[in-house]
Amino acid sequence: MKFTTPYIVLTGVLFLFAGYALQGQTMIDLTKEEVRAKVKEKHREFRRDNSVVNQQFNYLKYVNGMKTRTWILYFTEEDICRSTKLVCDYGEYDKVMDELNKAYEKVAESRWAYLVDRDTIQVTLLRQEWYFTVREARKN
Secondary structure: OOOHHHHHHHHHHHHHHHHHHEEEEEEOOOEEHHHHHHHHHHOEEEEOOOOOOOOOOOOEEEEEOOOOOEEEEEEEEOOOEEEHHHEEOOHHHHHHHHHHHOOOOOEOOOOEEEEOEEEEEEEEEEOOOOEEEEEEOOOO
16 A cells, blocks of 8 residues: 555544544543533533532542442642542443543553643553542652
8 A cells, every 4th residue: 555645644633633632531630610511511421429528638529320430530729630530330341441442552551641741641440349440640
């Protein structure tokens, strides 16, 4: 197959937009109000869960309709998102693994990474006995 200049340019543009779309998915560095708006607009399967309130942490908690995914977003004192945690039933495992492998670069067993500006965001999957978690935070 012969690669022509337009083909190479088109491929480059597609990769550029794919990378831009992935960067747009993170909640890290967004304000609490921006997170609320983004969840409402782009993650309609999640609803706010106020069933348990923990005054020790500054967070927002969302649960999907099937109650198989719980998404907790942690904020600084200034209400800026610093990390997220997704808690899932094992029935979601294959789907979540597929999502992670498609969206991020795998850097180790159960670990992925991506760049936001010049910072590396690390995504870590941790298997527990009854559930698994996916944590997202800036790499130290």
